[in-house]
Amino acid sequence: MAKFQYIFRGGAFVTPGLSPSEMQAHMAKWYSWASALIATQHNLGGQPLQTAGATLRGRAAVMTDGPYAESKDLVTGNMLIEADTLSAATELARGCPVFEFDGSVEIRPILERDS
Amino acid sequence: MQDPPAQSAEALVEDLFRRESARLVSALARALGPSNLPLAEDAVHDALLSAMQAWRFGPPRDPKAWLLRAAKNRAIDLLRRGRRFTVLPPELDSEQTLVSTVDDALSPREDCENQLSMMFSICDGRLSAETQITLILRILCGLSGKEIARAFVLDTQTIERRLHRGRARLQELGRLHDVSDAVEVAAREPSVLHALYLLFNEGYHGSDPEDPLQPALCADALRLSEMLLSLPLTSRVEAHALSALFCFNAARLATRMDADGVFLPLSEQDRSLWDAGLLARGVAHLSETATGTRLTRWHLEAGIACEHSLAASVEDTNWSRVVVLYDALFALSPSPVVALNRALAIAELRGLTAGREALLAVACDPRLAAYPFFWLARADIERRAGRTSDARPLYAKAIALSRSRAERVAFERKLALLQD
Numbered sequence: 001m002a003k004f005q006y007i008f009r010g011g012a013f014v015t016p017g018l019s020p021s022e023m024q025a026h027m028a029k030w031y032s033w034a035s036a037l038i039a040t041q042h043n044l045g046g047q048p049l050q051t052a053g054a055t056l057r058g059r060a061a062v063m064t065d066g067p068y069a070e071s072k073d074l075v076t077g078n079m080l081i082e083a084d085t086l087s088a089a090t091e092l093a094r095g096c097p098v099f100e101f102d103g104s105v106e107i108r109p110i111l112e113r114d115s
Numbered sequence: 116m117q118d119p120p121a122q123s124a125e126a127l128v129e130d131l132f133r134r135e136s137a138r139l140v141s142a143l144a145r146a147l148g149p150s151n152l153p154l155a156e157d158a159v160h161d162a163l164l165s166a167m168q169a170w171r172f173g174p175p176r177d178p179k180a181w182l183l184r185a186a187k188n189r190a191i192d193l194l195r196r197g198r199r200f201t202v203l204p205p206e207l208d209s210e211q212t213l214v215s216t217v218d219d220a221l222s223p224r225e226d227c228e229n230q231l232s233m234m235f236s237i238c239d240g241r242l243s244a245e246t247q248i249t250l251i252l253r254i255l256c257g258l259s260g261k262e263i264a265r266a267f268v269l270d271t272q273t274i275e276r277r278l279h280r281g282r283a284r285l286q287e288l289g290r291l292h293d294v295s296d297a298v299e300v301a302a303r304e305p306s307v308l309h310a311l312y313l314l315f316n317e318g319y320h321g322s323d324p325e326d327p328l329q330p331a332l333c334a335d336a337l338r339l340s341e342m343l344l345s346l347p348l349t350s351r352v353e354a355h356a357l358s359a360l361f362c363f364n365a366a367r368l369a370t371r372m373d374a375d376g377v378f379l380p381l382s383e384q385d386r387s388l389w390d391a392g393l394l395a396r397g398v399a400h401l402s403e404t405a406t407g408t409r410l411t412r413w414h415l416e417a418g419i420a421c422e423h424s425l426a427a428s429v430e431d432t433n434w435s436r437v438v439v440l441y442d443a444l445f446a447l448s449p450s451p452v453v454a455l456n457r458a459l460a461i462a463e464l465r466g467l468t469a470g471r472e473a474l475l476a477v478a479c480d481p482r483l484a485a486y487p488f489f490w491l492a493r494a495d496i497e498r499r500a501g502r503t504s505d506a507r508p509l510y511a512k513a514i515a516l517s518r519s520r521a522e523r524v525a526f527e528r529k530l531a532l533l534q535d
Contacts, residue, residue, distance in 0.1 A: 013168050019259030023167040024132035030171035046172040050165075076168065 003044070003110040004089040006079040008096070010072035011103025013051065029097035034079070042092055046079035072102065081107075130331050131178060132163050136257035137335075139186045139221065141229040144254060146220030147194070148204060149236065149285035152254075154197065158190035187217050230255055231346055234339065235299070238306035242284055248310045249274060250281045256314065256335045266317045268518075300348040307343070308357050308413065311336045315361050319368070324519040327378075330368050337361040355403040356413035362397030363420035366390040378525040382429045394424055415444040434464040451480045455489055467500045487516035491526055503533050 037043035143155035162185035318332025370384035426432035441457035462470020494509035517523035
């Protein structure tokens with residue numbers, strides 16, 4: 001089994017005008033999906049990220065508030081996943097509710113130092 | 116390896132976000148003044164957005180407290196930023212008192228006062244009935260513009276414009292009305308009652324094609340009508356009548372649709388599934404209305420609902436009494452729907468011919484021509500009279516006018532009875 005990182009971008013968290021009911025329903029979907037992956041022992045832990053924060057950039061490590069990425073590119077959270085292959089990890093990501101509001105998931109294998 | 120959090124998202128109280136939105140927006144709006152209603156709405160929306168973000172891998176130990184804190188902090192944040200641009204009441208303008216004022220405003224102890232206060236403020240005579248109810252749905256029921264638009268089968272822009280105008284009018288009021296002013300309370304109470312009636316109806320037989328029953332709206336309407344009883348100045352008799360009506364109808368929500376999401380005729384509903392607790396509560400409310408001196412439509416509608424709710428079956432219903440009540444209701448409030456329901460009651464009491472005549476007597480009303488249940492009523496009478504060839508096109512008309520799958524399939528089932 002190998003480890004992967006899911007990086008969630010965009011979606012409901014950057015979509016304006018959602019009603020309270022829609023927000024709760026959407027959150028419940030995330031919870032269902034994440035819990036199901038815990039039950040099948042794929043999900044090693046997820047972390048939601050606050051939208052506002054700080055960015056340090058470049059040689060001079062200039063600090064800005066932010067990030068101010070375009071909404072659909074804004075990273076909103078991550079999840080550590082265990083799966084056999086990249087293909088398997090990608091399949092598991094298909095159930096993610098992020099797509100409901102046009103978000104995306106990046107699936108990146110974690111490079112292990114020791115094989 | 117991570118264990119699933121102890122509390123599941125399903126265990127999160129159903130409707131938590133919507134109800135907390137209503138509670139927090141009402142509280143902030145009352146404390147901050149009507150000119151800050153948009154700020155109140157923004158603060159609460161941002162708090163919910165944060166919660167949606169933060170709770171997706173597991174809810175916190177105390178969701179309500181979390182939301183309260185988030186809304187409070189956001190409101191204080193927005194107030195500090197907006198201080199330069201908005202005139203705030205003195206207790207919010209001063210940094211010393213800002214935090215404690217917002218704290219007190221959001222305390223659950225104040226909930227009832229906040230919501231009553233908002234209800235009466237909103238039902239201002241300078242706002243149209245549609246705008247009043249739109250604001251109530253937004254502020255007191257936590258519905259979004261989109262959800263309200265669906266409820267009224269209008270587009271979202273129309274609703275947003277109504278909300279915008281409503282907020283502007285509320286802003287002109289300055290401080291919210293103190294509900295201890297007896298004259299104002301008396302003047303506005305009819306509007307408040309009417310708005311709650313419309314709210315209940317939207318939940319009982321709403322216009323959303325996907326979701327014609329919204330029990331949460333019925334529950335909110337009942338909660339708010341019973342809340343009126345806690346205020347010494349409101350007409351207890353009318354609030355009791357309206358609450359009785361809501362209880363009797365809400366008791367029967369469970370059987371209005373079958374498992375397939377299709378409306379069931381009254382004759383096919385399993386009355387044993389009607390909520391006994393709500394029925395008893397309805398009876399209790401109705402008994403409090405006997406002391407009133409004025410007969411309102413709420414009394415009559417509650418009386419009719421009572422007859423239906425307490426009867427063992429359609430056949431056992433006291434149709435004589437129902438017709439008497441409908442006669443009085445029609446005299447007071449001659450709407451086409453009342454006329455239609457009256458005709459149906461006449462059919463039960465005096466036979467199909469009398470029912471047919473009563474329906475034809477109101478057939479020229481253009482509003483009924485567009486109302487599918489009118490054609491259904493006519494079709495049912497012809498079918499029961501054995502006039503199959505007359506019934507068929509009438510059912511077809513009802514089907515053509517149906518506004519949801521729940522209605523359409525219900526009508527199609529009736530049509531199918533003709534093939535037997």
